[in-house]
Amino acid sequence: MNFVEYPDRDLLMLALADRIASQLRRALDVQERVTLCVPGGTTPGPVFEVLSDLELDWGRVNLLLNDERWVDETSPRSNTALLRRHLLKGRAAAASLVPLYLPAPAPEDRMEEITQGVQAVLPLTVLLLGMGEDMHTASLFPGADRLEEALSEAAPPVMALRAMAAGEPRITLTAPVLRAAMHCHLLITGAQKRSALERAGTLPEIEAPVRTVLSHATIHWAP
Numbered sequence: 001m002n003f004v005e006y007p008d009r010d011l012l013m014l015a016l017a018d019r020i021a022s023q024l025r026r027a028l029d030v031q032e033r034v035t036l037c038v039p040g041g042t043t044p045g046p047v048f049e050v051l052s053d054l055e056l057d058w059g060r061v062n063l064l065l066n067d068e069r070w071v072d073e074t075s076p077r078s079n080t081a082l083l084r085r086h087l088l089k090g091r092a093a094a095a096s097l098v099p100l101y102l103p104a105p106a107p108e109d110r111m112e113e114i115t116q117g118v119q120a121v122l123p124l125t126v127l128l129l130g131m132g133e134d135m136h137t138a139s140l141f142p143g144a145d146r147l148e149e150a151l152s153e154a155a156p157p158v159m160a161l162r163a164m165a166a167g168e169p170r171i172t173l174t175a176p177v178l179r180a181a182m183h184c185h186l187l188i189t190g191a192q193k194r195s196a197l198e199r200a201g202t203l204p205e206i207e208a209p210v211r212t213v214l215s216h217a218t219i220h221w222a223p
């Protein structure tokens with residue numbers, strides 16, 4: 001496991017944003033467009049704030065969430081709304097958002113369009129992931145109805161999943177897409193997530209889905 005420990009969260013967020021931006025810049029030297037894929041949730045806000053102001057040819061960046069809750073952007077639970085507030089602004093406003101949510105009662109209703117949009121921007125250039133204390137990453141929740149399929153090599157790039165712990169239905173990138181990212185970072189903070197991560201290393205993927213990326217990821221942790 002490639003584990004980087006920071007003395008505090010401010011330093012972590014600054015260093016991580018800087019690292020993501022330089023990986024994107026280097027990729028833009030040799031590719032026309034790049035794809036940045038980021039988590040929702042409560043942790044990454046400060047990384048987004050720093051990133052949105054960094055110098056980068058944002059007009060050539062596709063921006064995609066790891067996963068979305070099946071709620072409209074007016075909901076406080078919308079990850080897309082979070083992205084608009086903290087990342088898609090300032091210099092980064094020129095990036096192109098690839099939607100994981102389209103208005104419809106259920107994710108299955110819009111799966112074809114969403115999948116086409118995602119497929120067009122793969123592979124992921126830089127992937128930033130979060131993790132829950134239950135060891136989920138993206139919306140790959142332990143106990144989710146289609147978790148086994150979402151973890152398999154044959155999984156489609158995007159799937160709808162339902163899990164007790166998730167609340168509303170989720171739409172998520174699947175394990176093969178996450179594992180194929182050129183650069184992968186996992187952002188976690190606090191003692192509880194650190195011990196959850198250590199535990200994940202001892203469990204099978206079906207119980208600790210984050211394990212699916214652990215050998216590929218650089219883990220960034222601060223107390």
Ligand SMILES: O=C(O)[C@H](O)[C@@H](O)[C@H](O)[C@H](O)COP(=O)(O)O
Pocket residue numbers: 039040041042043044066067068069079129130131132136137138139
């Ligand atoms: O929509 C989401 O909830 C996420 O994308 C999810 O995978 C998140 O990264 C973890 O749940 C950690 O969330 P916190 O940062 O809020 O602990």
